[in-house]
Amino acid sequence: MTISQLATDKIESEGSALDALIEATAEDMTAVNAMILSRAESHVEIVPEIARYLIDAGGKRLRPMLTLASAHLLGDASGKQVNYAAAVEFMHNATLLHDDVVDESDMRRGKPAARKVWGNQASVLVGDFLLGQAFLMMVEAGELDALEVLSKAAAVIAEGEVLQLSKAGDPGTTDAEYMQIIGAKTAMLFEAATEVGAMAGGASGKLREAMAEYGRELGLAFQLVDDALDYGGADGSLGKNTGDDLREGKMTLPVILALSVASGIERQAVLDALGHAESGQTELAKVREIIDRHGTLKTTIERAEAHAEAAKAALAALPPTELRDLLADVADFCVSRVY
Amino acid sequence: MTISQLATDKIESEGSALDALIEATAEDMTAVNAMILSRAESHVEIVPEIARYLIDAGGKRLRPMLTLASAHLLGDASGKQVNYAAAVEFMHNATLLHDDVVDESDMRRGKPAARKVWGNQASVLVGDFLLGQAFLMMVEAGELDALEVLSKAAAVIAEGEVLQLSKAGDPGTTDAEYMQIIGAKTAMLFEAATEVGAMAGGASGKLREAMAEYGRELGLAFQLVDDALDYGGADGSLGKNTGDDLREGKMTLPVILALSVASGIERQAVLDALGHAESGQTELAKVREIIDRHGTLKTTIERAEAHAEAAKAALAALPPTELRDLLADVADFCVSRVY
Structure with a gap:
């Protein structure tokens, strides 16, 4: 699917996938x-408060849904995907808590970041708690292979x-x-999410590797789109959700490529x-102008598209099912956000 | 062993145990x-720099040594204790990195804290890396029971x-x-350290529980002594390593008990x-005076002693060996630091 097709299909594909x-x-x-909910519980009040907030x-909850969908691609799933999906979501949220401290972010998902409400200190510690709980849920599922995937992911992230x-x-x-x-x-967490999901669905060898690849490529596409959106995305609207990367000095592809020429x-x-x-x-608009002059936002979006295509190609190893088609649509959806 | 005996034996016991x-x-x-060393490696330069620093x-390295000693209490150990001990040390260091950020500490082990050299941000992230690597080492050892102990510990800590x-x-x-x-x-990490050590040594049931109890009681004694030392310990010398808890508003037993009366x-x-x-x-000396007036530092030290005694009592479940005696001496050593 090309950029223009995606743009045309935007309204249908975005919601529907x-x-x-x-x-x-x-x-x-x-x-x-x-x-x-139950694993965010603690006798220390502030822990579930922050976790639930x-x-x-x-x-x-895209990542846990990917884990669950991956588990059902071959038919019956073991049930372990429930633990895996919850663990993936906890890992993701632990990362968000720590990222917001590291980036000194004020907002997250349209609300004040946890660190603005409870402070950096509690954010660091509750992140640690969620990471510990994530591993415990993985341990309870009892599969060392899946644990290996998640613990490697934690270190790599x-x-x-x-x-x-x-x-x-x-x-x-x-x-x-x-x-x-x-x-x-x-991409590491997307990869881990789909890989452990596939494992819960009984995939091994090439099938497991295919689902890991799907997740990895999807994650790359997802982040490239996020980074394009921070400069206003394809239509260039520089609204309130733009410019954070520039202000934080985060080196993302649109700027890296622009600087190189x-x-x-x-x-x-x-x-x-x-x-x-x-x-x-004003500064953001000026940078966006330079980015546009060199077409590096377009290059970023095209690269996102290429990775979404690679994600879809990885799915070819799997039996053709509605669920497989759905995961292909999800790859398109991840890119369509940019329009 | 009583306080006075401990004081007398200070010089011999401290070094020797x-x-x-x-x-x-x-x-x-x-x-x-x-x-x-090898698991602190990373292609991202700053990671091993901070980790090694x-x-x-x-x-x-008291905790990993406790893991190793616990593994040999019943004779042959499986070899897994090496992974467990390294994982315990990584978890400990991850906690220290995050604690220093949370406490805004300037110094750690007589050197500027990592956060003063590399910043809070890198300290949080390298702590996360060490935690991920700790779990990976545990996974490689391949024992779900031991993984459960460590992941529970991470959340509880x-x-x-x-x-x-x-x-x-x-x-x-x-x-x-x-x-x-x-x-x-x-105490949770001390407990986990000795428990997984014992597991690597083939202990199960009551023996495993005894070694967990030894670690837990030893950890309580250790922290009580640390908290007494922050008010100058038994001899009341208020040097440069004292007063941090007071300044940070950390509520420790000497102050809690003093406030209650x-x-x-x-x-x-x-x-x-x-x-x-x-x-x-001046403020520290004044607080210490109040603490002394109500004898709450003495109470704190006595409680440390009681927990060290409980740690030694737990060892009774084990076969009488030199190593068992050594662990009993270690409990005395942990308290003797206060004199």
């Missing part, structure tokens, strides 16, 4: 949500975040380093805005 | 240290830290709440110093 995924995973998801904040931090505001950050960062900080004056304009908390709409 | 433990675990510890900073945070500066904190906090934030004027003096970063030697 996600809605279809919600519907397809609804039964398992009831159990996952119950597990999430974040978890109930209206996240799409943290490494990716450290790499991103060390490259913050560094205009010399390369395309390859960027791909390494998003591969670790985002920018004139001296353009380069200076980008550097003047990058990593300055006070950069406003 | 720790030295004997180092000697008894030396062979395994070589493997543990190699594993620690902390890990090489001269910690006693974080809960304990949150509880401590929520009670910071709260003069209404009770003795029971304090015991709950130190049971979770400190203090006069109005005394209470006010404690509250004036508690949780104020600028509290200096």
Whole structure:
């Protein structure tokens, strides 16, 4: 599917793929949500308060749904996917709590970030609690292979975040380093989510690897789109959800590619805005203009598309089912958000 | 052993129990240290930099040594204790990295805290990395029971830290709440360390439980002594390593007990110093005077002693060996630090 087709199909595909995924995973998801609620419990009041504040904040729960859908691709699933999906969501939320501390974010999912309400300290510690609970849910499922996938993911995600931090505001950050960062900080958890899901569905060998690849490619597409959206996405509307990366000095592909071909004056304009908390709409618009001049937002979106296509291609290893088609639609959906 | 005996034996017992433990675990510890080094590796430069800075900073590695010693109590150990000990040390160091961020500590083990050198952000993320690596080492050992012990511990430790945070500066904190906090934030990891060690040594049922109890009681004694030392320990020397808890508003037993019986004027003096970063030697000396007046440092030390005795009593379930005697000496050593 090309960009223009996607743009045309936007209204139908956007809602429907996600809605279809919600519907397809609804039964398992009831159990996952119950597990999430009960495992966020603690005799220490503030723990469930923070955990629920974040978890109930209206996240799409895309990752656990991917785990659940992956578990049913071959027919019957073992039931372990419920634990896995809840663990994946806890890991994701632990990462969000820590990311917001690291990025000094004020908002998350349209609400004040937990760290603004309860402080950085509690955010760090409750993140640790969720990570511990995630591992415990994995242990209870009793599969060492799946535990290995998740614990590797935990270490790789943290490494990716450290790499991103060390490259913050560094205009010399390369395309390859960027791909390494998003591969670790985002795609790793998508990959783990679909891989452990597939394992709960009895997949092994090539099928397991195919679902890991689907998740990895989908995660790359997802993050590329996120990073394009932070510069206004395809239609270039620079609203209130844009410019965070620029202000935080986060080196994302649109800027990295623009810097690699920018004139001296353009380069200076980008550097003047990058990593300055006070950069406003004027600076953002100027950077967006430079990005547009060199077409690097388009390149970013095209790369997202390519990874979504790779995700769909990975699905070819699986038996042709409605659920497989749905996962292909989800890949398109992840890219369609950019329009 | 009573307080006075301990004081008399101070010079001999202090060095010797720790030295004997180092000697008894030396062979395994070589493997543990190699594993620690290799698992702190990363293609992201700053990760091993921070990890090694902390890990090489001269910690006693008491917890991993306890794991190793516990593994040899019944004779042959499985070898898994090497992974377990390295995992325990990584968990401990992850906790330290996060604690220093939470407590805004400037120093750790006589050097500037990692967060002062690399920042809070990297400290949070490298802590997460170490936690992920700890779980991976546990997974590689392949025992779900031991993984369960460690993942429960991770969640409980974080809960304990949150509880401590929520009670910071709260003069209404009770003795029971304090015991709950130190049971979770400190004793839990000691317990996990000896329990998984014992499991690697083939212990199950009552023997496993006995070693868990030994670790738990030892951890309680250890933290009670730490908290007494922060008010100058038994000899009351208020040097540069004292007063942190007071300044941070950390509610520890000497102060909790003093507040419970203090006069109005005394209470006010404690509250004036508690949780104020600028509290200096004058305020500390005043609080110490109040503590001494009510004998609550002595009570704290006596309670540490009682838990060390309970730790030794737990060892009675085990076959009488030199190693068992050594672990009993270690319990005495943990208390002797206070003199």
